[in-house]
Amino acid sequence: MTAPAIELKGISKSFGPVQANKDIAIRVMPGTIHGIIGENGAGKSTLMSILYGFYKADTGEIFIRGERTEIPDSQAAIRAGIGMVFQHFKLVQNFTVLENIVLGAEDGALLKGSLSKARTLLKQLSEEYELHVDPDAKIEDLGVGMQQRVEILKALYRRADILILDEPTGVLTPAEADHLFRILEGLKREGKTIILITHKLREIMETTDTVSVMRRGEMTATVKTAETTPQELAELMVGREVLLRVDKQAATPGETVLNVENLQVVDGSGVERLRGISLNVKRGEILGICGVAGNGQSELLEVLGGMRPGKGRVTVNGQELDLTGAESDARTRRRRGIAHVPEDRQEEGLIMDFFAWENVAFGYHDDARYQRGAMMNNDAIREDAEAKIAKFDVRPANCWLKAKNFSGGNQQKIVIARELERNPDLLLVGQPTRGVDIGAIEFIHEQIVALRDAGKAVLLVSVELDEILSLSDRIAVIFDGRIMGERLPSETDERELGLLMAGITDTDKDHSVDEIEENLAHATGKAG
Amino acid sequence: MDKLPKWADVALIPLINLILALIVSGLVVALIGQDPFEALAIMVNGAVGSTYGWGYTLFYATNFIFTGLAVAIAFHARLFNIGGEGQAQLGSLGVALVCLMVPWPHWLIALPVAILGGGLFGAAWAAIPAYLQATRGSHIVITTIMFNFIASALLVYLLVSALKAPGMAPESARFVEGSHLPTAREVLGAIGIDFARTPMNVSFIVALLACWGLWLLLWRTRLGYEIRAFGHSDKAAVYAGINPVRITMITMLISGALAGLMAINAVMGEQERLLQDNVLGAGFVGIAVALMGRSHPVGVFIAAVLFGALYQGGAELEFETSIPREMIVVIQALVILFTGALDGMVRSPLEKAFLRFRRQPDKPGVPAE
């Protein structure tokens, strides 16, 4: 029997009080694709970073091709033939592709030789694996798909025969993802070993040979992909039976609450993020916006929430919003009945170093209820906070705990409680269940649907197609700052939405990946 | 869970840092062939051993409270105002103009106007760096450093031209009698307490009020809430409808004004005329004070008194021994180094120790849901 390409034994790792990995064991056979699946925060990235020498494990042993290997730093991992494409790319933005590839793998103290040698090798590699990139382009001018190729080339250039990819498809369209998987198949045929991290069941089922499941820092199971089902994996992931659909009544839309006409946004560095968006949301309706991350959906929420200026015409309940002037801030939006659950609760929705009660007033701190003369009425805020914490079942129910000391799901409950309890006319929600466990997901979904049923308008942004499909009453697909089309959830499927997400509107025809790639490259070229 | 209990964060760590700084200072004293314990005794005695010592200690402390609060409030908005020196210089110009322009009948009338003058001028000097930081992202540390130099050039220019009093020295005319602030000796003398002749004056009370006012502002008003929120996360601030430009400007204006207020103590209270170099590094001491005081007004007050004692004790040290006054600068540098820059050296082992200590009693490290 051949030795496993990788074997980990008893790996544990803590970050301060958080134990990210607990006594983990795993074996991966050479020439296979091994999937690792688990919820957000399960410890997948941590485990792989340990294998790549980025973090140091507290305890445990690593065996590479049967030999016990110390991996104190990434240098050692590279020497052992391991390459890793991180979830957040590790590229130097203002260097060229070539410079990024030779960085750390130069031969000789002078650059000239290394660069020309790399150029030839790069040409070979890119032809061999269909990984075309312009070696002289600056990273900051490339789209994410291209950047990912650079990362893969970086690993191949270092002659990695064990390749780790951490959530490589999070930023890709379904078609791009398919292209990536074909590349991985090719690499596998060459005899390389691949570890693929994801939390998407479909990808696991389609591409891997074996799969390990992680939950809360522990490895709960390793199975052959052919011998399992998505349902089983899902249960292993969350530790109990899961419900994959949301229960809800059909919508009964009323008059229009939000109307957006030709909305445009240019960001700080002059890039057009929204190129003229028009849409509307009615009372008693949830409009879902889906798209690959980075196509303008975040900016859409931010403009509507008053966090950045824009151009165009937006009305709420028939009254126009000020998009650029003195009134284009989040404070004014709240007064106009718009509540906003931001995409990033830790960076935006909460002040992590504030107490829970302080966070309950966040954004509404100028509310008359919270004032006492020129001072703030902290007692009133605390009273309100306690009520909300009780109603939304935030645990622990302690308003003197700092936000950072709550778990992700409970942090999200605090934000949801604050925003929903304002009884807004329009609710903007971004990624409501990112990093939240299934139990909390159900609760949060119920709350959103309840708000809709109370006759309010909801604009939902999510990168999870499942969430969009199950929660929305209407779906708009965004690509490169434009709305590609609207569909009813009952009349569409993932394939059609995926093509729209890649900017292809004639969804009836067949489309090759190259075509999609070209379309995307064209779009990013314009954006850059 | 916070990694450290609050008391360790606000008291234990600064204390360990301070002790480290003092140990190294003692080594320096020993290295130049003096007895560190004797030096310490002289300093302590000189600083707090008499009403004379206390007077000077609190006089210096008053300066440091103002500059320390200035740095502290900026820290709350995550702004590093290293321009206290220049803002205080401009404040001194404001105070001097107030005291020179009007024949004040009584200090009680002069003081509020001088506070306004010093505050406004100090704030004005912070305004441009603040504006550039807020709207153009120019690093406030660099711009405020530059403004320190520009302030000092401006003062030199004015003191050899428009404001120069007759005579050779580059200084302004004496302020009018009516702008003289009562000293501690005069105030306490009136109620029959004998206090040495020192420049400590009613500005000390103003400084205490400033501490209290700043505490109120930061933790009891909407503005303070917004400043703190902005300091923790500017993205979140925008989400909450807090205007970053506005908060940056307001915070820096308050910060500059506080630094400028130092002049009512130093210029109006002691020198009673405008000198070219009247801040004497207090703007920089403010950094050490704010760091040690963990940017809390009470902490700033305690740290300022400590530094006041250090300055007064250091002056005595120079009288009594051959240790030059620069010893104070060394101690100050070490305090900044240990409390500010080398904080992690103490903090991370301590965090680990607390973590281990907490893990032991069987319960898991993280609260269950």
Add this chain to the structure above:
Amino acid sequence: MNYLDLIQILDSSIRLATPLLFACLAGLFSERAGVFDIGLEGKILISAFFSAAVAALTGSVWLGLLAGIASSMVFSMIHGLASITFRGDQLISGVAINFLAAGMTVLIAQDWFSQGGRTPQLSGGARFSPIELPFAEALSGVPFIGPLYADALSGHTILVYVGLLTVPLTWYVLFRTRFGLRLRAVGENPGAVDTAGVNVVRLRYAAVAICGVLCGLSGSFLATGLAASFTQNMSAGRGYIALAALIFAKWRPWYALGACLLFGLLQAISNRYSSIDLVLFEIPNAFVLALPYILTVVILAGFVGKAVPPRAGGQPYVKER
């Protein structure tokens, strides 16, 4: 102002620009590697002191130079310890270093020499002597070019020429060598360098060490080339002007040379003329002296092109929160 005056001013500018240039390039290495350094001033000062002190004690300026560099390196390592190893605030560490230098120099000077915080006057072998460039004598008769070469360019001490040569050297190291590539990368994205298998900490320490050497040269030139002894606080804000020049130069070596020469020129002019009489009004000397600072603020304000510092500058590299 005639041509001869101009030559004299240029001569003086080059001399005055040299300490700025060393310090500016020092800052360039450090900041390109992502370690901000407002402690240039302190390192210049400590090196000025140890250069002068050791030169005075041994009579050898070369030993003085070594001592100056060594002392500046020690301070660099303190900065490295604080900002790289213990991940402290780089700005605060810089402030502390400036104070430490201001205090320690006088303290030690007083202990060693008892001359009120200065060193004895240096003479003979304890100072750098001027070097005549080849053909200076022969060319001095040539109109226009002659005086420029013979009087302004020739006749400086060796460190001036070392300083000028450091500029192309810096450029070459940064943009043509492996070390330079890694150094620039670590200032932009240390995570990329780390995962590429290069030790971030060691790289940053190397940059900080180079910064120490160059600051050492700056201080040494100040005390043994420009002046002939150490006096209290003799760096007189040069570290900050160098920082200003660095921003002015947008972290690029050739531009740094230009910026330092410009600021040297401003100093030379303000030395020479107590005020500048423009027919309509008079520019006070104080303004000329403050001009480098004012120009830097203007640059920072983005009126003359934007100065974008290295992206990871000022932040410690933290892997685990």
Add this chain to the structure above:
Amino acid sequence: EPGLIIDLGGKFDKSFNESAYNGAQRWVEDNDGADYLETELASEAQREQTMRRMADRGANPVVVLGFANGSTLEQVAPDYPETNFVIVDMVVDQPNVQSIVFAEHQGSYLVGMMAAMASETGTVSFVGGMDVPLIRKFACGYAQGAKAANPDVEVIANMTGTTPAAWNDPVKGGELTRSQISQGSDVVFAAAGGTGVGVLQAAADEGELAIGVDSNQNYLHPGNMLTSMVKRVDNAVYDAFTAAAEGELQTGIVVKDLSNDGVGVAMDEFNEDLVTEEMMAAVEEARAAIVSGELEVHDYTSDDSCPALTF
């Protein structure tokens, strides 16, 4: 127990403060066992604390150096009626203050003559410290003397700055000197406190002559030091200490000039090769004329103008 407050620049400035320090040291030697209090000023704003501290400690008289103490002493002296103060270079009109002023213009006149006679280029120069009337007084006397010895001589004068920092900026002093030398000067007179060290150094580096000030600085660069315009601050301090010890300190204004050897020209083994018989004779003659009142050197501070030099 007398007290001495050394001014900014420090007691080893090789010039003004050092002269005072030497006077105090001489007094200690001559009255063996006697002691005095001494402190050095660290900054402009601490004058008052230092002065008061000295008086509180019981020093009597308290000697302060330099005109910059004027306005502070004006405030402090009345608070300590039992203490006598002595101020050098400035007149403070208080009953318990002795004000010592020097006739610097007279001494400068003599070194000006020597400079003009030693010059081969016909250009001599002057580097002052802080631009104040006191220093212009030096420059003006110097120019008058130079013109007297050689009516065609050109005199270049520069000041280091306008603030007290100008007393302690050797680098700038050196740069100014180089610039003057490039303009043809071959004798440079420095009246600039600590800055002068840089002036003398630069002159020596360029191989030209220099003239020191206050203390005898001839020893600094033998062969390049033409002479020094000594201002006997040491004698002033010595006399004040002695008089006070005997309880005879006179308050009011004391003028130290050529007639009572308050100012003069330094001659020693370091400059004897540079000074010609002819120079000696001319200087001696002028000296006699000034003392006798036959020759009057214009004092810049008397009317803020100078007949021989424009600033």
